[in-house]
Amino acid sequence: MAKTPAVASPEILPPLRNRTRLGRRLFDDENLDLLAHVLDDWFRIPGTSIRFGIDGIIGLVPGLGDILAGLASCVIVVAAWFRGVPYVTLTRMVVNLAIDVLIGSIPLLGDAFDIAWKANRRNYALLSRHLAEPHRHTWKDAVFLGMILLVLAAIFALPGLVLWWIVARLLHGY
Missing domain, CATH: 1.20.5 (Single alpha-helices involved in coiled-coils or other helix-helix interfaces)
Structure with a gap:
């Protein structure tokens, strides 16, 4: 019996243009919503309707905690910029974030403010509103x-x- 040579079949890879880039996946609605949820209302105080997130917890570290939480919150603002949100909305988002970081840096009182203000939820709502109705102010x-x-x-x-x-x-x- 004669052996027939094995025919090599080429490996088929998806084209590069169809692969999703890290930036697109990072700035997906689901990921941004999850980030806002983790930062602002991931935990609930049992027996109450009070919710807080990582922002309220790391804000307890004086000075550094609020800066780190503010940097994490910048992801939503940067995502909005990449997704073409107008400057009016971006300005509102930056002001929400600035209020959160500045007042949040006040010991104890600022942490209570962080829990109530929920800047990330506000910013995600602004982003979602723009994406649903792009030219409406x-x-x-x-x-x-x-x-x-x-x-x-x-x-x-x-x-x-x-x-x-x-x-x-x-x-x-x-």
Whole structure:
């Protein structure tokens, strides 16, 4: 009997363009929703409706905890930017995150605020709203940005007003 040579069949691989990249998988809705859930409301205090996440726990470490939680929260904002969310919405998301980190850095009171504020849930809701209705901005967006601009203007104007008041007092001899 004569042996027939084995015919090699080529290995078929999927084309590179069909493979999902890490960035696409990381920024999927399911993963971002899970991240917001883990950071903001993964645990529940038994017998209550109070939920908290890793953000509230690592926020107990003074200073460093809130910074680390803020960095983890940046994933949702970066994902929104990659997915084409408009700058108005991105600004709202960054302000939600800044409020969470700044007030959250206050010992104990800030941790209670973190549990109530749930910035990651808010930011994921903003991202989801934009993806569902891409070109729709509500009046709340405009009012929110207007209020942020007013607060920033007050913050920057306050030192100048205090300095002017001190100089006026010194010049008039009071």
